[in-house]
Amino acid sequence: MKLYCLSAHPNKPCIILQFKEVTIMLDCGLWAASVTNFLPMPLVPSQRLNSLNSWVPRDCSDPQLDGELKECGGRIFVDSSPEFGVPANNVIDYSQIDVILISNYSSMLALPFITENTGFQGVVYATEPTLQIGRLFLEELVQTVERSPKAASAKHWKAMQHLLLPPLKDAPFVKSWRHLFDAKNVAASLSKVQMVGYSEVLDVFGALTVTPVSSGYCIGSSNWIISSQFEKVVYVSASSVINPHSTKIDLTPLKNADLMILSDLTQTPLNDPDSSMNGFINAVAETLGRNGNVLLPCYPSGVVYDLFECLSDQLAQRGMANANLFFISPVADSSLAYSNILAEWLSGEKQNKVYTPEEPFPHAQLVQHNRLKHFKNLWASGFNEQYRQPCVVFCGHPSLRFGDSVHFMEMWGSSPLNTVVFTEPDFSYVDALAPFQPLAMNVKYWPIDMSLSAQRASKLIRDARPKNVAVAAIHLEPPVAAPHRIDFVIEADCPILPLRRGEVVTVPVTRQKEQLKICPSLAKTIRPTSVRPGVNLATVTSSLLVRDNKFTVNVVEDVPQKPIVIEKPLASGSKRRRGAPTAVQTVELMPPSIKQRKPSAYTWGTLDIDDLLARMSSEGILVAKPEPDSNGNCVIHLPKEDTLIQVEPNSTHIFCPDEALRSKLRTILMRCLNKF
Template sequence: MLDCTLDLFELLNFFPLPLVYSERLSSTPFCELNNFTSNEQSENNIFREIIGRILIDSLPLVRIPETKLVDFSMVDVLLISNCFSFLSLPYLFEFGFSGKVYATEPTKQLGRQLMEELCEFLYRLPTPSKNWRDESILQSLPECAVKTLTDVNSWKSFYKSDDITSAISIVQGISYGQKLDLFGSVQATALSSGYCLGSCNWLMETKYSKIGYVSSSSTFTTHPCPMERQSLLSCDALILSSLTNAPSANPDTMLGELCTKMATTLRGGGNVLIPCYPTGVVYDLLECLHTFLDNAGLVGVPVYMISPVAKNSLSLANIYAEWLCEAKQSKVYQPEHPFPHAEFIKSGRLKHFPNIYGDLGNVYQTPCVVFAGHPSLRCGDAVHFMEVWGSSSKNSVIFTEPGFDYLHALTPYQPLNMKAFYFPIDPCMNFFVANKLLKELQPQVLITPTDYLPSAAQTQKDTTCLQPEMPFYGVKRGSVVKVELASKYKKIEMTSELASTIFPQEINPGVMATSLSGLLTIRSGNNKLHPLPHPKPKNLWGHTNAQSLIEALKEHGITDIVLDKKNNQDIVQILGGKASVCFNDGETIIQNCHDEKLRLLLKDMLLRQLIQL
């Protein structure tokens, strides 16, 4: 199994979880349920309606991976590509998974930080989980809600801290280039993908097949090790997924516009909120901000990173130097911290806090820049800042995560006076880069989501889709695709007992050959050839010819020999017709020989012309 991503997009269907009581949020009207009495309505005040959108006022749920399509108890190995593809791991154990899990060490640790942060956001305040999935309630909702609330019975509450600890304990850390022997049948290798700290693509090799899995990957020069492509050349099959969620947005351009809007806001006396994850792009944003504030004359502006895992995340980034690009690795030997945020913290310009309580109140000053979660604006400390700063047009909220629709994220905060900007920064490959990569890698077969492939209305030069020049398979959610690989061979191991019976013979100058018969056994993907209980006779190799037979007969004292040629056949007449040997193309026949001693003599002379293999 490759990756276990968690679908967090459903969080947008829920009402925010404020850290302190919010009169404005609490006064958001409830949705009127069709065919419900006033008493029934008051008992089921679960859905709030704002600007035509229905939000569920209950503990948020998430959509877990497909459970009907896959029997997780049959999965032997799970290979994880990056920390964002890690979040469903605790759920797999509920459905019988007991296999091995492999991930790079940064992926393991940063994935844990993401799990723990969201767990803390959702459970640090008591929030009732209401029974809103009753069929009678769902059918009474307006049509706009019915369209967005699909397959709700597959949504589940987020796991708890103990589940995280249990899941992380079985993950085995690996290094780039380390070859994993999976049950003797597959060899898996993690290759740097260039997306985030410790992220990787996977190369899976059998004896005669080579399969590549390219997940979230980037060719931009940022903090991770650059993408390794050489090992993925000429795969028998290439699985390509997780291209950018913002194909038309160049990350460098977005970063420049973000800095411009940030400077305008700060110079106007306003504050800037950046809802974000505690790892990934945030490291590059902090590095850029460090330089930008200096150059913009905004040295005195404080920057706050608020997350339950902020301290751990910032520390881990500087600990895993060997997983960074060469430029950052070299700083370790100078010695310097790979990321400038360490100096940023040391100087007091960047401060991190686990939450908005306690020490933050002692140093908090405005105008400032705040990095806080969650990017969905449905939980976490970002909810508090939206409430505090939302009424002033001086302030700005800047969205950089493309995984959430920012307009939907802002819905419960309307009407909103603070300015909102959307500058998606997604370093993953876009279609143009992916098409170049496919031309470079030249896989025999491509497997990719159907949404990435061109539709009937798109042209060959369209840059908003893949343009594969090799055979491809499109995959839809819930579908099963059978892929035929071109491999025709299997590796077979020969036992030493069988090998000792083989004696190759030279059949041509420099060419040795032998025949081989054995008993083939197949067990756990390994093929082994054993000796036969009753060995078969050996095979013969070579050609017989008339001239060699005549010379052998003469050496034996038989000189009454006549050579005739008829219809492209050589016929040797012996002793006045007592016997004859007919040499056809690929066939030699002893004819008219009634003398048994002579027949055996002729047979022996002909066999001497051949090689026994």
């Protein structure tokens, strides 16, 4: 069993599991934080951004580098369409992948890089919400990146990375960063996804089964159980015990695995989601209270539903029920609509609402009563008429490099009345804001990350008792920023295998058994012999059928062999006359049949000499009792027949030139010995 780690970032996991000759990819996350090293792509040309100074490293006169890098507030940015961190493609050939298992919509955004133009021929499994919401994420990403194209794409800076300034200087694996795919690739890639339900058992070539179980992290998020008849691997991806709207995490199936692979733990261990939620609400209320606007850069689904719910509720309590809430995304309408038809994937409380029948999320009501207004983009019809300040705008992209969030940053950044609140944990807010500096607006950082903390994960390991754990190496040391926080380190009683991008880990799980099915007709012929109390043995010769990696045995079809005919001259004593035809005798010999080629029984135990001699004498073979030597060996000699029987504790050797006698002796010996 082998693990290949293809991702440098444990929250955008991509791991290959090889077991029983099956290659399974676990998630394929897209690391988007790379884009914070690029200049924002505003909707309308920004004079400020266009007038930024070009930057070239000192002692570097490469003319090609000119204009690729711009400086803002002491940081440098690449002036190009943004590039993304994708899984390593030099560790394994993607065309070898048999199955891709997707845990949740945020861990699948690199899928087109894996499945398109790579020779990939496998199948992708994901739950229905993962597919539908993942599609929304991908569509939004592609549309917002494509709508403000850059004239040129920079590529020379990568060769000079060591000469640049941090953080770009230290950015990992920049050579593997790639431009985004297009809508066609997204559609083609998603057409390879097969929808599955929780606890659905899916067969992989008969060798393994894979089953998604709820991970509690978001709508339709799953952990995966990968099992053979005897071994079990659990892949615990983003999991949560606190998400208020999705199905609860299913812990029982995670127990007693040979290997537990852990990924996607919380990215903000220092922040508690509940107090972040309060912080967010207070920030919004304060800003609205002073007639300021709030920008909330967000993804089009997920925590944003909770933000809508809590915010509208709290604002109503504070007498601000009429606050203008806008949700702007190319997929806003779909996101809101889908969230209310996926009842089967929601928490019990939300599910019960459907039975009344009411929409599970209150944002359906908010939209109906025009308290939450959603638009595809800023130029969508109706937006201008509806737009009122002060307001709260939820829009993408949380990196502030593309999408409508760029526009609002440019528009609102200079006023100290306004506030931008960061709730998505995927990006450093300092990095996100860097190209907009200097800023007058308020900045709040209230990250809401529902996934497990290291402490929770360690408890999960304790409760689930896996034999091995594999986890990203960075979780095995306290963070550089907080070296005393050893509670951020994963602990386990079993061996821990560290995962690092580009490395292969051999998992100490060795297969010892496989399942075999015995057909009833063969089973009837099996005659067990008791060799010890409670232990029975039976020698079995069977015909093996291997189909879809399943092994079945049946009765051997005994094919008769063709006899071998040997022509042999008649007894050599008779004189041959010249020219006369040679007198021949034909002998037919039967080679052993298919079934006879395998032993029908085995002899065991020690030979009782007295018993043997008694049986021999009753058959008319009389010999003197031999004297055994000190080791219990003895030799029985039949001088007349030139025959010798050497008896040792675990073997008997018969030298006998006479076939008839040998056959007789064999019969006698078989009677003296135990058989199974």
